[in-house]
Amino acid sequence: MLRCRVCGGAVRECLDFGRQPVSSAFVDPAHTGAELFFRLAVGFCTSCTMVQQLEEVPRDEMFRFDYPYRSSGSTVMRKHFQQTARQLLDTELTGPDPFAVEIGSNDGILLQDIAEAGVRHLGVDPSGEAAEVARAKGIRVRVEFFEESTARAIRAEHGPADVIFSANTISHIAYIDSIFRGVDALLAPNGVFVFEDRYLGDIIEHTYFDQIYDEHFYLFSIHSVQAMAAQFGFALVGAERLPVHGGAVRYTVARAGARRPAPEVAELLARERELGLGLPETYERFAANIRRTRDDLLALLRRLRAEGHRIVGYGATQKSATVANYCGIGPDLVSAVYDSTREKQGRLTPGVHIPVLPPEEFGAPYPAYALLFAWNHAEEIMAKERQFRESGGRWILYVPDVHIV
Template sequence: MAESACLVCAGRSVETFLDLGSTALANKFPSAEDLSRPEPRFPLRVGFCHGCGHVQLVERVPPAAMFTDYLYVSSASDTLRAHFDDLAATLTARHGLADGGLVIDIGCNDASLLCCFRDRGARTLGVDPAENLAEFSRDTGIERYRGFFGADTAGEITDRWGRAALVTATNTFPHIPDLSGFVAGLDAVLAPGGAFVLEAHYLVDLLDQVAFDTVYHEHVSYWALDPMMRLFEDHGMEVVRAERLPIHHGQLRATVMRRGEGEVDRSVDDVLAVEKQFGIDRVDTWRTFAERVGGLKAEVMDCLSGLKADGRRLAGYGAPAKGSTLLEYFGVGPGTLDFIADRSPLKQGRYTPGSHIPIVAPARLLEDPSPDHVLLLAWNFEEEILAQQAEFRRRGGRFILPVPEVRIV
């Protein structure tokens, strides 16, 4: 574990405001054999930098411990696949990529996004350290550089593939501990006039929806636009466009270019105004947020314990990393939920990190004895999952939504 200076400004005045205890790594799903061995646990605390307002983890786990064997795949979500197709269409038109411009996707995962760019005429390259995901890129024919992206690897990438018209990072930017090295790498791989487009969970939406389960060890940063602008400006780049997105119940898409290579859109000021309105640059806002998280825990546990007392059978749906945080912080285990259903074959047959609830295929929801209520851990895909599980609901099954407040549907 490393406890260090602010990731953006290098200041030492980072105040802890939320302590979620000591938890297992959220995407390390143990097998039955693994359960007999000690499971590594690490402090999970979130802090606010008084110097620049950046919200970040106080202690950080080395990336190699989290990303070389990775069980999350983007293609497991229909919603995310549709989002990637729309993103590729928008950026191909905006940045003129259809004539074979190179797109590099950092944290490419199973290459779902790059396939959408390739189908529109772009050249593509994926960058990802996960050894177990390499087969996905091979199956799609997408070229892949296996490793972490930064100043030390950018030269090798440009030597082999050239400079990029566009670099993307969807749900990857919050994972980066060495931000200076990352931005230096961007400067090295971007062609003149090239753009970097990132998507990340947006701090305003995290606050507004009490989405504390977005916090886990992979996410070392929780991004607002203001500290993000400071980071890029310190390295000769600037945010030229900022867009709020509904995906994952609230993300920020930022377009970044070298200073002077693009015109700054008015959307940047619009998003900054929203941040001022929510007061995310004040530590008192985050102290209050922590109190709301404690209240939500009590509300959810009262609901679950009441249903159990009434003899209801309970299960969970979705085994995302965010679910690992929620289960551990709330103290929910196999004594409360009989199992968790998830569409990903990579997770089925394994157990949730820390809480050790068995993960099964969604078909189990319709088998006898069927659960009466299902805790929806992947609540950010509520609409998609409720549609997929229409038969379970038709038979009388109910879903419990735990965030931002308890709802039973």
């Protein structure tokens, strides 16, 4: 019997996306035979309700020195993290000598504003290339994975942290017990552990199935995070819905008894009971919706190609690895993917090997259709590429269902 990585309860398998590649491992065209694949299957704990992957990809395979994602690549995300930094500065980092630590600091998009405010800070990230970008902005970064030993070393050198922050990272870390022991070792008595992640409720309600890929080992809900925090001697005291990434939640965790939970926690727990996030039939419906989306998307792409239309992708996102490999979408259906991340350009997408090209080539000439893998940035991308629509081009989206705009 499979056991929960958080509480040890029984885990029931509910989704299987089959053989999948490492989503961040964009392939050098000269070396296409050395990819790592794994079975992407998901289950939920019948005790604490934590949704989790059943097979763990080694962290060194996912989060390498040359990890290609850069948080600053999106205008929307830059604004989001600027607002988040200001909120932390105004609420939690107000003492005489506050100290903030970020787990998964990437290119320093959040810590930049905290550093410019003169607040002591430290980013922790295993990607050396991303750390170099952050350091060029004057941000202090420790290049390694965050775990209990890291936290103790930071505490010994810098003292306790008033805020430990993380965005779209905690759900990536299978060894969650070491994370919480590290938070326990590093966090000041009245400090807070604040982390943002994609929200299971939105993923199920809107069939955002591509949010499930190797890095998202856990899919958090209010209920499962509350149970997880309690498992390690903490309490969930805040839960704020966020619009980014198609729906996320900012969780605030404190030491048990240190703070009173905000009323939003109880409100969102009640909403989750209405959604049935702890019931097997909810995941059965979700799986059926995913299969329908796969079939509809493939039928549309095949029809358009049979009619002689050129189709490309837009946004070589890591979540697109799930879509392309689960649905079997290769260069025969989608001839190229355009992406602004320099580190991805000139490479091939994981598994299905679609060429990645710079967005400057998108209109040379424009295709008839563009499959928008980066649907969570649809408004920003469509505004940037308005000439595509003006030239007669159409966008294909597959969430919450397959449609053309």
